Amino acid sequence: MKDIGGKYAIVGVGESDVGRNLGRTGMALHLQAISRALDDAGLEKSALDGLLTRPSRADPQFNYSATLAGRLGIAPTYFTDVALGGASSASMILDAVAALEAGLCTTVVCVNGDAQTSRGAARRAGLTNWIEDFEKPFGMIGAPESYGLSARRHMHEYGTTSEQFGAIAVACRKHAALNPAAVFRTPISLAEHQASRIVADPFHLLDCCPVTDGAGAVIITSAERAKDMKKAPVYILGMGQGFTHSDLPYTSTMTTASMQSAASRAYAMAKLGPKDIDVAQLYDCFTYVVLLTLEDYGFCKKGEGGAFVENGRIELGGELPVNTGGGLLSQAHASGFLLVTEGAIQMRGDGGARQVADAETAIVSGQCGVTGINVCLILGNHPN
């Protein structure tokens, strides 16, 4: 272990009201505890750039830490759910120190607790008793209609077209055709994209990644130890996490997302910029998300993502090959992990027919929360 004993300190303490049948949600209690901890520390909430929590079981919520950040009105650069039951509370302190030591954030709030006696009818109704009450009853259930709201706004603001979304679907399928490990390998044309049925207008079927089975894994160790391993090391040159919203309908802007903050931190760590990137593996649950990521990662100006993806620019042989393994759209979903493995494969030069010649740097994205949560990784085959 590194000699970091005494290097980090608790500077604020907050406790929520406690009791039985308080009639508050778990999140309301979390907010109260955080608010009191801020007062105790004499800090403004804007000082918080890290947030660790455990999802309330009384009021379960997808992406709980992000929802809590949204309710607090902060934009942390490190946040996650720690789900280790009663061990979560102390475990968060370990995670906070690790994040501080790595420089992912400067001031972390850790919060845990629940409204154990206040679980209500909402759970039985299939609701979370929180913001989803203001989304699901209106038919915002699946991903296509959720991401479609952002896509429609982008089309309105910048004149982006369905054909431009289609260029992304075509590129991913073209790459999957060269990847023996991809599920969907029959090439498609732009005309086939346009002719595919409309699922959630503006999205056609071929804008949506299929539902598939699959998983990925990577093993990480120090660069020093990596030198003696069986395979050539793939160095982690940069990484960053960004947050803008947990609930897309209620965010201030739908077309500039968490990706900007994630990428700017990753570029700074790697001391690289978009012009230095040779290949991109971008989370593509929907074609549109790739377009948005290209803009927010700085490969083109805001609003020019539509033009950027045209004319084969993101295909193998183009200016910036994107999703060389086929992506979620054509390889497999695997929660985006195959974007990480493909990034590593490209850096090793092991891509076979889909290898980008002389690629030395790869950018990889992870995304959730309907564009509100983003993680950017920069990989390389030199330690920089």
Place this chain on the structure above:
Amino acid sequence: MSRPIVPVANADSKPFWDGCAQGELLLQQCEACQAFRHPPSPVCPNCLSEKHSWVKASGHGKVYTYVVVRETRARGWDKLVPYVLAVVTLDEGPRILTNVINVAPEAVGVDMAVEVIFEDVDGTMKLPLFQPR
């Protein structure tokens, strides 16, 4: 339309749903910084104050963005397609997720002026939906 999922009021949201049942669209307004907010939250996302009042909104707004849902795997919702899922910017500032009804889906557009209309979902609860104004 009969909805597979209906809201369940909690301590934070009950005044909002009670307002809907009375045919009133209510918004929380922070008593410390005066900011309006929606959906209901125990604290102000602007200043973290818990003090707030409920004020009646005009019910007028404009479509910010929308999707026409034509196909879904969600049980029960498949019988209700096509429907228009929309985000409306209320005249008071906050956005609200809703459905635009009483208009052909093809006729809905960004910036369309809309007004609230309350739909009975289960005899006790009403949802705030919007129609062209």
